[in-house]
Amino acid sequence: MSDDSDAALARRAIDGDDAAAAALVRRYQRSVFGVCLRMLGRREDAEDVAQEAFLRLFKHLHRWDASRPLRPWLMTITVNRCRTALSRRARKQPLLPGDLDPTDTSVPLTDAALAEELQRAVDGLRDDHRAAFVLFHYEEMSLQEVGEALERPDGTIKTWLHRARKQLSETLSRRGIQPDQRRSDSPRSLTREPIRA
Amino acid sequence: MPNSPPEIEPLPESLRLTLPAWRADLDVPDLAPGVVRRLRSTPTVEPPPRNWAHVGWATLAAGLLIASSFVPNAFRQGVDQDAESAIVEAQPISAPSGTNLQPLDGSETTVVRVETPPEDTDENIREPRAFPADRLTLRENLLPKDLFSADRLAGAWAALPDPNRTWRDEVRDGVQPFRDGAQTVATLFAEALPPARRPY
Numbered sequence: 001m002s003d004d005s006d007a008a009l010a011r012r013a014i015d016g017d018d019a020a021a022a023a024l025v026r027r028y029q030r031s032v033f034g035v036c037l038r039m040l041g042r043r044e045d046a047e048d049v050a051q052e053a054f055l056r057l058f059k060h061l062h063r064w065d066a067s068r069p070l071r072p073w074l075m076t077i078t079v080n081r082c083r084t085a086l087s088r089r090a091r092k093q094p095l096l097p098g099d100l101d102p103t104d105t106s107v108p109l110t111d112a113a114l115a116e117e118l119q120r121a122v123d124g125l126r127d128d129h130r131a132a133f134v135l136f137h138y139e140e141m142s143l144q145e146v147g148e149a150l151e152r153p154d155g156t157i158k159t160w161l162h163r164a165r166k167q168l169s170e171t172l173s174r175r176g177i178q179p180d181q182r183r184s185d186s187p188r189s190l191t192r193e194p195i196r197a
Numbered sequence: 198m199p200n201s202p203p204e205i206e207p208l209p210e211s212l213r214l215t216l217p218a219w220r221a222d223l224d225v226p227d228l229a230p231g232v233v234r235r236l237r238s239t240p241t242v243e244p245p246p247r248n249w250a251h252v253g254w255a256t257l258a259a260g261l262l263i264a265s266s267f268v269p270n271a272f273r274q275g276v277d278q279d280a281e282s283a284i285v286e287a288q289p290i291s292a293p294s295g296t297n298l299q300p301l302d303g304s305e306t307t308v309v310r311v312e313t314p315p316e317d318t319d320e321n322i323r324e325p326r327a328f329p330a331d332r333l334t335l336r337e338n339l340l341p342k343d344l345f346s347a348d349r350l351a352g353a354w355a356a357l358p359d360p361n362r363t364w365r366d367e368v369r370d371g372v373q374p375f376r377d378g379a380q381t382v383a384t385l386f387a388e389a390l391p392p393a394r395r396p397y
Contacts, residue, residue, distance in 0.1 A: 021236060022229035029228045037223065047226060054232045111218035118212075118219040138220055162206065169209035177211050 007066035014062055025054050028071065031139055032078050038134040039082040041123040049085045053078040075139065075149045079131045086127055114177075121171040129164040132157050 004023065012020035032053055036046035056077050064073060122130055128150065135146045136157075147157045208216070 018233050018237065022233050025229040025232050026227070030223070030225045033225050033228065034223050038219075047228070050228055051232050051235065054228065055235055058232075058236055111221065114215045114218040115221070118215040122219075137216060165206075165209060165212060169212050172211040172215065177215070 006070040010061050010064060010066065010070070013058060021058060024057075028074055029054075031071065032074065035075065035078050035134055035139055036082055038119070038122060038138050039079070039130060040085060041119060045085060045089075049081050050078070053081045056081065072141070072145050072148050075135060075141065075145075076151070079135070079149060082131070083127055117172065117175060117177055118168070121168045121175070124171060125164050125167060128152075129160045129167070132160040133164040133168075136161055 006024070006027075009020045009024045009027075013024060029050065033046055033050045036050045036053070037043060040046050040049060053074070057074055064070065122133065125133065131150055132146055135141045135149055136143070141149065143154050143157055147154045150157065152160075207213075
């Protein structure tokens, strides 16, 4: 029975085993690509940066301490690559309330529309706030793991999370996204309300 | 893994209802083929730490190789000098101004360069260039012969402060320390300098 632990795959990848390298990529590509997509907001950018993150991982893999988990280190590399990509490209223009179609109100939103709305709000966050929010709420890392990945103390991460949530909530409210008060039987229902001046 | 530890505040309602859809909305591409291809096409894997013994042997071998390429060349340089100069003369050469290219002894391929004396125009008539030895003689003639004579040096030495006296003695006697001697030496050097060159 072959050893498919991270350490064993890493050793084989360092020795030039393509299958082991591919297995490592497939094990973590959902996390890496997901973080890249949530951080960058563009699918094509996320694919490029995710590949760069894995290439950087393999480049420095011989320095990895196999007694420690691989995922936090990989997340650190991924977030750093995302920050570099964000600094390279011009930031996306923040969405304006005028983008909302005023006729499309009080309509229950689909999951895809909700995801798109939240992603557009996440795009407007500051880079470090966005990284903390994505790692905690998307990657479901603990506060300590997020702190290690972003090289910040837990208190700083809690502050960043608080500010990110507050800004996201305000952005969603400005976009008219709020719980549907008329449908008390469906607690997960959200609607778009007309924007008040 | 718990998503919301106790120390984390509860999520706002709109955010709490939006997060599940945001987390689930992901179509992950297969990155492995692209990563492996780029991994093998570019030398991104860092080599293991260097074995310094190998580095030393490689440096020594490179040094020997370089030395072996220089020594035979230096040895052959004297032996083949005549042959190389013959080869250089036999090669076709470009024709700079003032030269004529003529066949040598009826040969069709060998060409020698024949220096053509410059025509006697006003531009080519120049004064003969003075050699450095002549200039040295000229400079010596400009210097006064008795500049560093024994009398002048003795006078300068006499003006210098007594080496057995300290600056405390000079201060006590009301004499500026070393002032007279310094002025004498400065005068000597000023006189030793050649006169200012006249503009041409």
